[in-house]
Amino acid sequence: MAGERSGEDIVSEYLGQNPQLAEWVDTFRTYCESNKQWVARREFILRNMEAFPTVEPGVPSSSLDRLLSLSMVWANHVFLGCSYPQAVMDKISEMGEGIVVEDVPVHKTMKEIMARGKRSATAESDADSCAKRAKLGPNELDGRPAGRTNARPVTQKSGPLPQAPAEHQPFFNRLYKAVAWKLVSAGGFGPNLDHFEILRSCVESCKQTLTCVFVPLKDITGLPAGRTQKEGHVCEIRCQTVYLGTGYGRDESAAKAMASKEALKVFQGRKVTVKICRRRYKGKDVEDLMLLDEQPRSQGFPPALSYPFQDEQLEDGSS
């Protein structure tokens, strides 16, 4: 569906052939929309019309309103910098796939401004938030700029950028402190903690979220023979695209707990470091961002279950 030609050409060609449709669609343009905004939103509406089979050109209906509403959500997110509940964001990022918007405006949210005003804005957190907004590349998985992924330049090479570890390091320094305090208040690291809860609350107190990826064990290829159990799940935890840990469990929550425990183990050292390391992903060697402690590793890393730095080439190659 995502053609090489810009979507705009296709849309105007299509509308040229259907003048009635064009006229009808134009009634949805709001007074304050600029050409650029409207062209993008129009494409969104037209592309997604099929998914709303009850929408008929020229006939008002509640499903049409829903489509319009989602188109506004998408446009508000891309052009105004609004964000919506996760379920809504997921939906529009899916629906907006393939629409290219050039030169997307950059905005600061309330949260970011307040954060800047209150704490004695350290260069660290500032640089951090700038990186968050400006560079859309490695950050998709943290769920924030989901709808804008389409604006990402396609030319970027596969894998994390060489400066990525340096960009992420300040955040993980803060996270390290948060975890340390949290563990102290929880009575120290041990087997009887809710590891996921600790990790999650620490990450959220640093204004970020965790990403968990679950894969049934049976779907993982290349495991040593004899260890291939049919049951069970594997969970991989990342934060800001940086790999934290992997765990296995009977069900997803057990896997998640184990992965969190592994992740917290990294925080037991004297510091944590973000590094680019090579590891297996879908049977290939890739470069990944990992969070490591100081200890030398005796064994290799478990294979990655997700890979947030992927672009089309790699996907084409692997499929």
Added chain:
Amino acid sequence: MGVPAFFRWLSRKYASIIVHCVEEKGKECNGVRIPVDTTKPNPNEVEFDNLYLDMNGIIHPCTHPEDKPAPKNEDEMMVAIFEYIDRLFNIVRPRRVLYMAIDGVAPRAKMNQQRSRRFRASKEGVELAEEKGRMREEIIQKGGYLPPEEIKERFDSNCITPGTEFMDNLAQCLRYYVADRLSNDPGWKNVVVFLSDASVPGEGEHKIMDFIRRQRAQPNHDPNTHHCLCGADADLIMLGLATHEPNFTIIREEFKPNKPRPCALCGQMGHEIKDCQGVAREKKGQHDEFADTVPVSEQEFIFIRLCVLREYLARELTMASLPFPFDFERSVDDWVFMCFFVGNDFLPHLPSLEIREGAIDRLVNIYKDVVHKTGGYLTQNGYVDLERVEMIMQAVGVAEDNIFRKRKEDDENFKRRNKEKRRRMKAEQQGPAYLTTGQFAPQALGRRDRPEAVHNARHQAYDMRMQHNKDAAQSLKAMMKNGGNSSAGPSNSTESRGVKRKAEDSDSEPEPEDNVRLWEEGWKQRYYKTKFDVDVTDEDFRRKVVKSYVEGLCWVLRYYYQGCASWKWYFPFHYAPFASDFKDIKGMFTDFEKETKPFKPLEQLMGVFPAASGNFLPPTWRNLMSSPDSSIIDFYPDDFAIDLNGKKYAWQGVALLPFVDERRLRAALAEVYPDLTTEEVKRNSLGSDVLFLSKAHPLFDFIHELYRAESNEDTEIPAELCHGIQGVLQLDDDPILPDKTVTSPIPMLRDISQNSSIGVKFKDPQYADGFVFKAVLLAGAKLPSKVLKPGDWEKGNREPWRPQLGFNRNRQQAHLDQSGFRALGHSMNRNQRGGGQYSNAPPPGNYHQGNYRPQHSGGHQPFQHSRQNSLLGAPPSFHQPQFPRQQQQQQQQQQYRSGGHGWDRAMQSQQLAYQLNRDRGGEGSGGYQQRYDQRRDDWHDRRDNRGQQHRSYSDDRGYPPPPPSRRYQWNSK
């Protein structure tokens, strides 16, 4: 206009418009409170006929006060509101009408602002709670102590919106309150009370205006009614002027910036949440008896006399040799109109016009220039002549370039001076450049190890000298080696030259980036690109913005002069165009859509609330705010961007919220309407104003008779029974009737068993479609006597001018006699021991009589400088030098007031600065300190006042303060 800067600007420029309220306090005798008898003459030496209350200005401070503990529950809030109204009633003592207006559903044009406020409030609340939680954890981990978290629910101020249960309860409580006072308070005996609750559409102040407008358009209106309007919004001043009633006064709380607030975490004063340490609470009083009192004085009230403002305006606006006859009333309307360019609730202000940069003066100057060419006034009866407006706008547009450049310059200068000042302060703390060493080293006094007697002094002196020379030589060498650009020689002395200079701005906050850079070539292009995301070449889009803005100006003016022209219209952009873009605007506006209807209360709630406040709505309605399948989900982002737009704080910026699509909102709500309960249906319906009066009122029998006859038709009020007030009466469904017990909605208050009041529905007089309310003085209106000093007073060779301080020129001044001053001086001396160098300073040159008023509790009298600042009535030095004794007394008085903080001095420099600004005229001078003020003390400012303390500290010490720091004192009171 919620623009606090406007009021500040006005009260400084036209200082004599402000008169302090005299308030008679209820006495207490053997633990019984004796209420004030409000039937007695008003102690302010003026009698008011009508008192109007813009209730939202009362509800907010009573439900979530900033300077005292919040009420524990809704009942306490209601009682606080009652007490507040009582207090106002006591001060104003209206003799005919008390009109209470609560904000109802607002026009669409206002809704966008309300929406932005509520989204922000909700977001800020969440952020604050998060911050609190984080700090709490941190402090407890560090071993600090914090009082246990309060379990009580946070009062969501968002519920002060029409359609919520809270507002419904409030209306009930107010009915009870009115019935009670009418039955029991003799001061209310002859007063007609109007209650316009939240179920009646329209903003409170505009409902009041509508009432006044419609009364004065009917023949029985008394043209000399003295109106008093209570509310803090600056636009009340505009509204008051727009009525053209000669006797119009506004009463508001006096604004005192920098009031201390308790820390939100531990509840103690003196620090903010981010500096909270969690230390144990200090005992207040010897036995902690003052534990729950907050050490702030009670809020006092001031009057703003619009007739004095009219006098000032007459001097400023009067133009000679016009090609058409000068009409002051028309020029006032034009002035009001031009104030809208600078800021109003419905439109973003033009980027080049900032109140703090003297925008209104600039506009007035342009206006006086242009009006010769326009051939007439800009407005008439609230209708705008666009051709003439275009000429004004073009004249502003020509200056735009310069304004932006000057703004930047001023800003840089301000920053530079600030930086220099900081550096100076630091240098002062660093101590002397050279210190003796060894046995000559300075020693602290009173320490146990006394310095020993000096021996071998010569040798020591030699050493010191040589060491100093060595250092100097070394640093000279280093300087030569480094090419002369650094002084980084090794030095262990306390001299600063060895200290590496830190980055200049290390201690200043980072400036928000500004991509528009209005001061640089190409600003227009960048502005349209960054703010609207369009190219400057997109002429069509630019025209669209201008057209909307022009419509907006017409709408706003009409709103003020004729009432709401369209409930639907709104400005659909987040930013304003430039003045220079207003070209060919004549044809841009014809008329508004007719017959538009306001939203229903619950619909408006859906339009202004964020999803987080959804609990005020029925479940299925609430669901529309969060479900991915909702057809209006786009109205409810859970986070949104803020554009600082050149400002510093988030609350000053522009919230980039999407606009509500009315059609889709109504369509979506149509599906959930059946889910409303009967109670909710009732809350959602439009209500009516209600009129109350007591048995003693001449109209009482008439109304009582209506109820007895059960006449269900509309009935006109007989004008002669009610001071010429007209309107249509209709029987209430659940009326308050005499001798029918009124049950109390508040458990702690008793039912009224002996009710002697009556209530009936009231409708303002109706006029034909297309009726135009005339913005003129009415025939028979007597203008109040002049207050300002006539310009030709000296020429008349009369006695020295005596300025008028209150409402009455022949007011009795209160005097202290000698023994009083002795007593005062005695106790002052005791308290003032070592009270700064100013306790011995001679008094400032001019002394203002009557500043000392014993009725007032404190010696703290803001606005006392009004005399000094008043530019037209500036009095000559008043006191007579031949009474040395008196002078001495005055001196003491000055000391008393100045309190050793150097305020008197600040006052003088204020005047100086002020006059300097004046002299420079309308060039937008005085930009920075005023802008700085704005940053400091806007209404919900959250600043720390450490800076302030710091400054006064330095003043006390007698360090010569640098010019800007003196000017800050401008509003330090």
